[in-house]
Amino acid sequence: DVDDATKKVTSITYADGAAGGEEKCLENVDAVVLALGAKGMKAVVGGSPKLAKACPELCKACSLNAIDVLACRIWLDKYVDTLEPANVLSRFEGLLGAGGTFFMLDQLQKDDEQLLWGDETPQGSVVACDIYDSAAVATMGDDEIVNLFVEELLPAAVPEFKGARVVDSYVKRFPGAVSWFSPGSFEKRPPLKTTLSNVVCAGDWVRMDAGSTEHGSKGLCQERALVSGYKAGNVLLSELGFRDGQKHPVIPIRDDEPQFAFGQSIAKSLGGFGIQPPWLS
Known part of the structure; x- marks a missing residue:
């Protein structure tokens, strides 16, 4: 359930697989982490009209496969x-x-x-x-x-x-x-922080936005999935009033090695002329 006034999720109704699919409800929810892939996101958002209405960014993510x-x-x-x-x-x-x-x-x-x-x-x-x-x-x-x-x-x-x-x-x-990191999918991927202040997303497909919050490869990456989980937890700790010292530290990624950065700049330059570098063919 979603409280429209506070813009927060207050309860979760779910089917308990261990209890033969019995429907149960978790009341007084402090926070929710949607650590889901595209398949799971479609199931959760599709089964919750209130969540879909409150978070159009999650509806957009449901268009991905x-x-x-x-x-x-x-x-x-x-x-x-x-x-x-x-x-x-x-x-x-x-x-x-x-x-x-x-x-x-x-x-x-x-x-x-x-x-x-x-x-x-x-x-x-x-x-x-x-x-x-x-x-x-x-x-x-x-x-x-x-x-x-x-x-x-x-x-x-x-x-x-x-x-x-x-x-x-x-x-x-x-x-x-x-x-599936298909061309043009980045803008549709779910954000780390959603419209609801106590709902965050985690996973390798999550957009951690530009700047200091972004981390590593923007594609298939186990390390990125792990870091998104740390960052999601840190966001919720801030939301719940915990001090910075209680948050999980995230080690910044290193700068690209010089030879990689050089090759990347050459590839971009050639791409501007419609030429594909031989190492990408």
Whole structure:
């Protein structure tokens, strides 16, 4: 419910999944964080006419869409050394037009490696692979997808993967789960602070506005999603009267490295003449 006089959300009615969908109401709400993607935002705003009327900026965000993501985790029988624990897969024919990433969890979670193996003795690397815009790949069977990674994609990226055998694996599909940063969508994305003073938004697609409140890449970025959560919390602490010393600190991003800044300036200059730089082709 929304109090028109104070411009605040005062209560939330929701279906409790743990109670078989029973409708419940949370009264005397202090604040609300909408940590939602496009799919969730459409559901919440579509189910709350008062919220839609009070926050036209959220209605605008509901016009945006999301893309599918496929997650695959693979346990291997040997360790594979990679230059970096986080890696990108791009322009591989087997991805059917999609893009992907793979993370070496045994490197990232070295102190808790046994937990990756269900408290059993670790046998090798554990690889978390994600495919974005995955609708085409998702039509394949689970075994086909695992084989695509183990026999084609991973060895092509890091030859040391060749010969590794799969000890265990799983594949999960998440339709409409990832923000789609389509051209022209920035102005429609939800703002950090909404028209309602006790409602904020968090997530990688949230506009943190220009200047000191903006942070990092304006596209798909886990770090940006995390920082937006910190900033959303800080906004609410101010709204509720807490002191600055009680807010979560946010580490400013570093300036772009000189070679990147130089390449970016050249790209903009060439773009003014309708020329696409070779490194963007």
